[in-house]
Amino acid sequence: MSILKIADKEFHSRLFTGTGKFSSSQQMEKSLLASESELITVALKRVDPENEQDDILKHLAHPHIHLLPNTSGVRTAKEAVFAAQLSREALGTNWVKLEIHPDPKYLLPDPIETLKAAEELVKLGFVVMPYIHADPVLCKRLEDVGAQCVMPLGAPIGSNKGLKTIEFLDIIIAQSNVPVIVDAGIGSPSHAAHAMEIGADAVLVNTAIAVSQNPVAMAEAFKWAVKAGRMAYEAKLAPVKAHAEASSPLTQFLS
């Protein structure tokens, strides 16, 4: 299986995870270790970097884990840029998962503010991973301003509905020059495998692991599903047979 590169980092695992919704920090830690995930997003608004015993950060302190602070909670580009700068200072990483969702109910990303913030953050030296709608044109615009990857959603965040946007994900994957990470909506390992089979470079899964009856086992199930999907993609899937139709020959004039 090939190694995924984003900016200056290499990832052996193509399963990215998050820290929300677990029933305890201990359970979160066990689950994230079982997932073998190397990039874990954490809401900046949730952590207290001043406190060395901060419950979340303490449980993420493993050498293979890179933190990916996210800007969840901001509503505008301006707020997002400010949040990212705070996180760079506090957590010592210039990586940021750019999330701007002014709507508190569905948490749907604002494409206009996201593009604005991405452009600004790239100029400020951030590795920007923007969470967005599965909008192929927006993805190219983000790529143009220097986003190091795009993170289109499969379905509304936390909905566990799977790849509802697959038609657009297909286009995004076909066009993209930066890694495509399907973020949000992945509810089961089969969804994750499917995303990998169609050529996504990685998936980000949080709710489906954290809210399961057995998060540790589910984290491991996702680990295998993502590996299986990626291996299948790299091995090239066998074709779905189409039935040929008889019609008048076009090439007779050549003989």
Place this chain on the structure above:
Amino acid sequence: MHSFKNIFDTHSWADTLNSIRNKTEADVQRALQNPKRDLEDFKALISPAAQPFLEEMAQASKAQTQKRFGNTIQMYAPMYLSNECQNICTYCGFSLTNKIPRKTLTDAEISQEVSFLKSKGYNHILLVTGEANKTVGVEYIKNAIRLIQSEIANITIEVQPLEKEEYEQLIGEGLYAVLVYQETYHREEYKKHHPKGKKSNFDYRLDTPDRLGKAGVHKIGLGALFGLEDWRADSFFTALHLRYLQKTYWKTKYSISFPRLRPHSGGLEPKVAMTDSDLAQLICAFRLLDEDVELSLSTRESETFRDHIIHFGITSISAESKTNPGGYTVEKESLEQFEISDNRSTEEISKMLSSKGFEVVWKDWHHFNPAN
């Protein structure tokens, strides 16, 4: 900065050719069934192993073209502005060493030629020149576009490679598309055929579509001149170039042309032959690789071949073309670039297309320039 050269340099000609030659029947079948074909599938489709599948490829190519373009064929006409040229190109009638009087159209002559083409129905015009920067430089081309842009909806040029800023100026004047063929992607062979003049700079030409993409041109036309080197390898590199450009300059459209070497004054015999079947196979392969790319076929090809191949995936053709400056009305006997093969009139071609169930599209563009 984006540059195709970086990708191009990671591919070797010999390995590419080997890989195409080693494709098997199973590879071809897999390529035919794959709904998202990649460049490995393209290699399979242009390989010798795909020859027995030509009918199947043609049917699939036809269906895919109809789905995307409907039953339409666009018509365009080339208009040669000048045959002055400082380059030596072994295959071209305009080559510097060809000691024949040269001609560059004046403003009045340009208008006269355009009126003639307009009266035939043409609204898509391809302006062609040699490379003579002192007489037919950017200013000359800009002036030509200015002269005709109120009359001609869609202006394409096929001229010497220019700088990004120069393209931007021309686009501002109403330029729609630029055709720039690499001729061959075989670096050493390229050198042999372009020993002198600015065109001998392989890399500058290779990165021309990048400059065009950065300038924001609406359409870029690619191609190789078949006969100079192995057509399969050259076509693979054209497809590689196409894929790279589509991903990088995503606001631009693309077209592919399929020029085969034609006889001309001071002629060169093809080093590598390409049969009608080969060309048919290649056209299908491009369509099966890419549903959206425009495929163009000129009057270099014969009547019989054109009448049949239009069903395969071709989306635009020319008719009644003259490949010499002033060839339509002004100076019919001036030096031509090459001999055309299909000599039928525009009316005949248009009737033929209708009888075969195609709508002839004369105008499919309007230059909306807020400055005008």
